[in-house]
Amino acid sequence: MGRFARCADYRTGSADYAAKTEKPCPMMSDLSRQTLLTRPLYFLDSSFPRRRESSIAVGLPPSSERQYLRAELIDVLQLSSLRHVAVGIVILLCVLSFSSAAGAAPSAQEREQRAQSYFGDDVLLDQDGVRRKFYSELLKDRVVLINVVFTQCRDACPLITQRLRTVRQQLGASFAKPVFFLSLSVDPEHDRPQHLKAFAQKQQADEPGWRFLTAEPATMHAVLKRLGQFQNQPEDHSTLLIAGNPATGHWLKIRPDSPPEAIAAKLQGLIEGP
Incomplete structure (x- = not known):
């Protein structure tokens, strides 16, 4: 006769009719249907209990029907209350989990270890031929602005380098020192x-706090891949600027055609922290 109680046509009072139609009772929720599975099957019209004549109980004496149905409704209400309690518990657990996750934010030492592990400490050469470890000497304890160049470039690279010179001027004396500019060669x-020295001098960018960097091809390619800047052909290199503060773990990608004052403001935000 199906998995849950069905409605009888109270006008005919026929349980056989209900068994044939197999229509779910519209007045019963899924929860009440599940409750009724544990009881003798009975048929119920949608107007119950307002219309006593509309209900037909199967397997119960008439005097016991109302008491039985009242017990059924109490069970439904109890289960409904338990469901609300369960929902409340789930919400509480979610809140506690979020609070626990927020309270478990990585420490400065953990962030540094993660940054060093990710970026690595490959040895690069700057425009003066000085060996520089990528993380411990160029990134650590600094706010950095990174771009990629190649010295045979005749359009984008010189233009972006000039834009970055203007950004340094916008930063001013009080901010220029903690921001370190790194221009990485995509043509090692x-x-x-x-x-790199000749290129930097031509662009008037051979300044303290601005390193132009290269390395053996395999090493340079590995560094560029970690930054998402590697291309097989130098001419296909990205022009996006990458700004970050490894100490806080905050990193940004900036369009090179952004106004210099806007780029400077983003760098100042990285210096000052969240």
Whole structure:
């Protein structure tokens, strides 16, 4: 006869009719249907209990029907209350889990360890031929602005380098020192320290706090891949600027055509922290 109680046509009073139609009782929720599975099957019209004549009980004496149905409704209410309690418990557990996660924020030492593990400490060469460890000497304890260049570039690289010079001017004396500019070569096969030096001087960017960097191709490619800046052909390199504060774990990608004052403001935000 199906998995749950069905409605009888109270006009005919026929249980057989209900068994044939197999219509679910519209007045009963899924919860009440599940409750009724544990009881003798009975048929109930949607107007119960307002219309006594509309209900037909099967397997129960008439005098026991109202008491039985009242017990059924009490069971439904109790289960409904338990459901609300369960929902409340789930919400509380979610709140506690969120609070626990928020309270378990990584420490400064953990952030530093993660940053060093991710970026690595490959040895690069700057425009003066000085060996520089990528994380411990170029990133650690600094706010950095990173871009990629190659010295044979005749359009985007010189233009972006000039834009970055203007950004340094916008930062001013009080902010220029803690922001370190790193220009990484995407053409390490050609760009050696002397080539980077000539490029930096031509662009009037050979300044303290601005390093132009290269390395052996395999090393340079590994560094660029970690930054998402590697391309097989130098001409296909990205022009996006990458700004970050490894100490706080905050990193940004910035369009190079953004106004210099807007780029400077983002860098100042990284210095000051959240």
